[in-house]
Amino acid sequence: MNSLSKTIKCMIALTLFAVLTAGCSSTPTGRKQLTLKSDAELAQEGTRQMAAIRATSALVQDRATIDYVACVADAIVGTLDGEAAALYWELAIVNQPDVNAFVMPGGKIVVKSGILSVAENQHQLAAVLGHEVAHVTAHHANERATRGELAGYGIDVLSIILAGDSNNRYSRNYDPNRARGISGATNTFGALGLLNPFSRMQETEADDIGLIYMAKAGFDPRESVSLWQNMNSSEKTAKVPEFLSTHPSGETRIDAMVDRLPEALALYNQAKAEGREPNCKP
Ligand SMILES: [Zn+2]
Numbered sequence: 225m226n227s228l229s230k231t232i233k234c235m236i237a238l239t240l241f242a243v244l245t246a247g248c249s250s251t252p253t254g255r256k257q258l259t260l261k262s263d264a265e266l267a268q269e270g271t272r273q274m275a276a277i278r279a280t281s282a283l284v285q286d287r288a289t290i291d292y293v294a295c296v297a298d299a300i301v302g303t304l305d306g307e308a309a310a311l312y313w314e315l316a317i318v319n320q321p322d323v324n325a326f327v328m329p330g331g332k333i334v335v336k337s338g339i340l341s342v343a344e345n346q347h348q349l350a351a352v353l354g355h356e357v358a359h360v361t362a363h364h365a366n367e368r369a370t371r372g373e374l375a376g377y378g379i380d381v382l383s384i385i386l387a388g389d390s391n392n393r394y395s396r397n398y399d400p401n402r403a404r405g406i407s408g409a410t411n412t413f414g415a416l417g418l419l420n421p422f423s424r425m426q427e428t429e430a431d432d433i434g435l436i437y438m439a440k441a442g443f444d445p446r447e448s449v450s451l452w453q454n455m456n457s458s459e460k461t462a463k464v465p466e467f468l469s470t471h472p473s474g475e476t477r478i479d480a481m482v483d484r485l486p487e488a489l490a491l492y493n494q495a496k497a498e499g500r501e502p503n504c505k506p
Pocket residue numbers: 355359427430
């Protein structure tokens with residue numbers, strides 16, 4: 225057996241080992257997922273990153289703005305139960321014009337103040353925060369790290385097949401330029417072919433779950449559609465072709481949300497009937 229096929233067999237064995245030792249969990253939508261990492265370790269990393277953001281970013285100091293965003297976040301987190309409710313949820317509002325928000329494992333939510341110019345009311349802000357909270361409750365960071373690791377093995381195998389001996393630094397046939405070219409091409413293939421559609425699937429799932437959270441908290445789910453219309457017309461949100469981006473395009477998102485509105489509206493009406501009518505004011 226030559227050394228190339230040995231290497232490929234070894235990579236395949238490693239991949240199989242990783243899959244076999246991976247944990248299984250499921251998202252709030254019931255989708256089964258592979259999770260190699262420990263949620264507790266990822267949460268610790270989230271806590272570290274949040275501390276670094278607090279220490280190095282210009283945070284919004286205006287009390288009214290902080291209270292407004294916290295009021296919406298509290299209402300969304302208040303709908304959670306089990307492990308997700310027991311997390312130490314934290315919020316930081318960074319003074320930056322980007323229309324963006326993100327979340328780190330363990331429930332650390334970062335909102336950039338630019339989003340407040342696009343989310344016009346508490347319901348639209350709830351659509352943003354519901355989506356971010358959903359990424360945490362659906363273990364998306366763990367799943368992405370797992371997927372990245374497995375894709376890494378796959379990309380290594382592909383690079384070896386394409387480049388043969390030429391990307392083995394210790395081989396007589398080593399060709400650094402060829403090795404670099406192959407490695408760049410296979411990484412791009414990995415990002416476009418494997419990881420981006422996967423990220424878009426997670427984004428769609430976070431939209432689905434987030435819509436349910438906002439409705440359960442008593443925010444009007446129809447406003448999520450208005451939020452995405454605002455996003456689409458905002459000059460601040462860059463337009464990236466959907467296949468290159470990790471997020472579904474605005475139009476795709478709006479169509480999917482309209483489809484799910486009947487279920488969300490039923491939960492919203494139930495929340496109102498039970499007296500959950502948040503009154504968060506900017
Ligand atoms: Zn997202």
